[in-house]
Amino acid sequence: MKPGPARVLAALRRAGGRTCSGASLSSEQGVSRAQVWKDVESLRAQGYTIEATPSDGYRLAAVPDLLLPEEIDAGLETRWLARDLRWLETTDSTNRVALDLARAGAAHGTTVVAEAQTAGRGRLGRSFFSPPRKNYYGSSVLRPRLLTAEAPPWILASAVAVAEAVEQTVGDSGAVEIKWPNDVLLGGLKTSGILMELSAEATHVVFLVLGIGVNLNVDRRDFPEEFRATATSLSSHCGRKIDRIAFAQRLYNALERTLDTCAERGFEALRPRFEARFRMRGRPLTVVELDGARQSGVAEGVAADGALLLRRDDGSLVRVVAGDVTIAKENP
Amino acid sequence: MKPGPARVLAALRRAGGRTCSGASLSSEQGVSRAQVWKDVESLRAQGYTIEATPSDGYRLAAVPDLLLPEEIDAGLETRWLARDLRWLETTDSTNRVALDLARAGAAHGTTVVAEAQTAGRGRLGRSFFSPPRKNYYGSSVLRPRLLTAEAPPWILASAVAVAEAVEQTVGDSGAVEIKWPNDVLLGGLKTSGILMELSAEATHVVFLVLGIGVNLNVDRRDFPEEFRATATSLSSHCGRKIDRIAFAQRLYNALERTLDTCAERGFEALRPRFEARFRMRGRPLTVVELDGARQSGVAEGVAADGALLLRRDDGSLVRVVAGDVTIAKENP
Numbered sequence: 001m002k003p004g005p006a007r008v009l010a011a012l013r014r015a016g017g018r019t020c021s022g023a024s025l026s027s028e029q030g031v032s033r034a035q036v037w038k039d040v041e042s043l044r045a046q047g048y049t050i051e052a053t054p055s056d057g058y059r060l061a062a063v064p065d066l067l068l069p070e071e072i073d074a075g076l077e078t079r080w081l082a083r084d085l086r087w088l089e090t091t092d093s094t095n096r097v098a099l100d101l102a103r104a105g106a107a108h109g110t111t112v113v114a115e116a117q118t119a120g121r122g123r124l125g126r127s128f129f130s131p132p133r134k135n136y137y138g139s140s141v142l143r144p145r146l147l148t149a150e151a152p153p154w155i156l157a158s159a160v161a162v163a164e165a166v167e168q169t170v171g172d173s174g175a176v177e178i179k180w181p182n183d184v185l186l187g188g189l190k191t192s193g194i195l196m197e198l199s200a201e202a203t204h205v206v207f208l209v210l211g212i213g214v215n216l217n218v219d220r221r222d223f224p225e226e227f228r229a230t231a232t233s234l235s236s237h238c239g240r241k242i243d244r245i246a247f248a249q250r251l252y253n254a255l256e257r258t259l260d261t262c263a264e265r266g267f268e269a270l271r272p273r274f275e276a277r278f279r280m281r282g283r284p285l286t287v288v289e290l291d292g293a294r295q296s297g298v299a300e301g302v303a304a305d306g307a308l309l310l311r312r313d314d315g316s317l318v319r320v321v322a323g324d325v326t327i328a329k330e331n332p
Numbered sequence: 333m334k335p336g337p338a339r340v341l342a343a344l345r346r347a348g349g350r351t352c353s354g355a356s357l358s359s360e361q362g363v364s365r366a367q368v369w370k371d372v373e374s375l376r377a378q379g380y381t382i383e384a385t386p387s388d389g390y391r392l393a394a395v396p397d398l399l400l401p402e403e404i405d406a407g408l409e410t411r412w413l414a415r416d417l418r419w420l421e422t423t424d425s426t427n428r429v430a431l432d433l434a435r436a437g438a439a440h441g442t443t444v445v446a447e448a449q450t451a452g453r454g455r456l457g458r459s460f461f462s463p464p465r466k467n468y469y470g471s472s473v474l475r476p477r478l479l480t481a482e483a484p485p486w487i488l489a490s491a492v493a494v495a496e497a498v499e500q501t502v503g504d505s506g507a508v509e510i511k512w513p514n515d516v517l518l519g520g521l522k523t524s525g526i527l528m529e530l531s532a533e534a535t536h537v538v539f540l541v542l543g544i545g546v547n548l549n550v551d552r553r554d555f556p557e558e559f560r561a562t563a564t565s566l567s568s569h570c571g572r573k574i575d576r577i578a579f580a581q582r583l584y585n586a587l588e589r590t591l592d593t594c595a596e597r598g599f600e601a602l603r604p605r606f607e608a609r610f611r612m613r614g615r616p617l618t619v620v621e622l623d624g625a626r627q628s629g630v631a632e633g634v635a636a637d638g639a640l641l642l643r644r645d646d647g648s649l650v651r652v653v654a655g656d657v658t659i660a661k662e663n664p
Contacts, residue, residue: 148483305481321479
C-alpha cells in the first residue's frame, strides 16, 4: 500500500468507526483535500468500504475480507515473523515465491501470503486445493542457525503451532489432532498442509521455506472428489464463518513462539505439545516409506528427532523418518 | 556440438592421426565435400587443429585444451555421471548454473563444467579462485533417494573420489591427504574445493548439487595473496602440465563409483578409504563451529555419519558436525 492511502487508513482506524472530516485529514497529513479524496478512492479500490458525506467527512465502515498486510499487521505480536509480509491476489505457489525471495536474500521471517494458488503444492509432490479468498495460504523464509540433520523436526514443530492456532479459532481443542508428521485434523479430517523445503550446504541449513495452507472457509462439499472424504475446513466443522485475518494473526503469533523454542531448545522441548495432540498413539498403523517399503505396528510416539516410533508385532521398535501413514480401521 | 562437425570429428578420431580424404568423408556421411569443409572450419573455430591438404584430405593434429564434452565423453566409463555434460567458456558459478538446472528438472548426473568462474564459491560463503583454462570447475546434479539427515557425509564421500583422482594423476598417493571435511591436500597444501548444496523437503532430499574445483595447471605463484601460503596445484606439485581432460575422466569415473557405494551402503562403507587419507588422526586440532564456539582436542577419526571425533584434554570424546579446522603446529 502506498504511504498516502496507508496514512488515511490509519487515521480512519484510529477514529474507530467515527467520521473524520476531510479538512482534519487534510491538515493532519499536510496534503490537499483532493489528495485525501484520491487516497480514499485508492482504499476503496482495494476493497475497503468507506462512507463519505460532503458535510461530515469519511468513515471506515468495513475492511475487505483479504489477507492484507495492513490488516494482519494491526494485530500481530511477533518480533520477526511476517513483519515483512507480501500479499498476492493469486500465484502458482507461495512456496515457489518464497524460495525465489530466499535465494535473492530475503530476511528471516519474510512471508508471502496469497488469496489463491493455481498450483498449490503439498508434501511428496501432491497438490493442495487452493480456491480464492476462502482459506489461508502462506510461506515464510526462515534462517535459523541449524545443522542439516536437525531440520526435519521443524516440520513437527510447525504442526504444533498450526494445531494451536486452529484450537484457538474453533474453541474445541478436543477435536484437534496431529497426524504424523504434520497434518492437523479436525474430527479426524484434514484441515491443513505443511510443506517445508530447505536449502543447505552439506552440513548446515542456509534457509528453510515453510509453507502452510489451512482450510478456513471453503465448504467441504466444494473439495475436489479426491479430497472430499478426508478433508474439512474450520467453517464446515464449526458451522460459522472464520475471520481469516484473525486466524493469520494467531498463526503467526503461535508459530514465532514455537519456532523460537525449537531453535533455542530443540524439538525435544516441544515434544509434549506434539504428543498431547498425537492421537495415533496405541493405534495400529501402516507407513509406506519413500522407497515403497511398508512398516506396520502400533504407534508409540515420536522420538526427539521427530521420527515416528512403531512397535512391531515381534516386539521390536522401529523408527520411521519419512513416509506416509495410514491408520488401520479399528473394527474392520 | 552440431551433428555434422561431431561426425567429422568422430571419423578423424577413428583414423587415429592418419589423413582422411575429403571424398571418403563426404561419401561416408552422405554430404557434399563443401559441407565437409564447413564442418572442418567449425571444428577449427572450436580449437581443433586440423591439417588439410587439397590432395590428401584432413588430419586431426591436436585437440583443444578445453573441457569439451566430446573430448571427455571419449574416455568416460560412467553410466549416469556427466553423460549429460554442459560446457561453458565462463560463468559466475557452476553451482549456480547446476542449481538452476536442478530446479528445472535436470536428471541425475547432469553436469556443468566451465573453463572459468567469475564468482566461484566455496564452503561457508568463501570464494574459490577460478582463473580461465587452467583448472577443473564443475557441478553435478544428483538425485539419490536419501533422507535429509543422511546427506552430510556425501561431502566426505566426494572428497574420497577427488583424492583418488588426484592420486591417479600425480602418481604419488603418499602426498595426498584429506582435511576434514572435504579439502584434498597435496604436500599439506590445498588443491581442491567441494561445495555441496542440497534442496530437501523436510525429511528427504529432492536434489543435491555437488560442485568440485581442483587446481590443476594454475601456477601456485599466481594465487591471490590470501591463498598463496596454503594452496597449490597438481602441476606445481609435479612440475609438469596436467592433462585436464584425462583428469575430468578420472574424476567422474571415481566419483560415480564412490557415490553409488554411498547410496547403496552408506558412508560407513567408504569410511576406510576416507580414514586412510585422513592424516589428521592423532594430531591436535582446533575447530571453529558455525556459532563461533571453539573445540580443541586430538583427532580420533570420523563417525559413520561423517562427524569429526575429537578427544579432549579431559578424556571426553566430542563430535563436530560442521565447522572449520585448524591443525595446530606440531612444534610451535
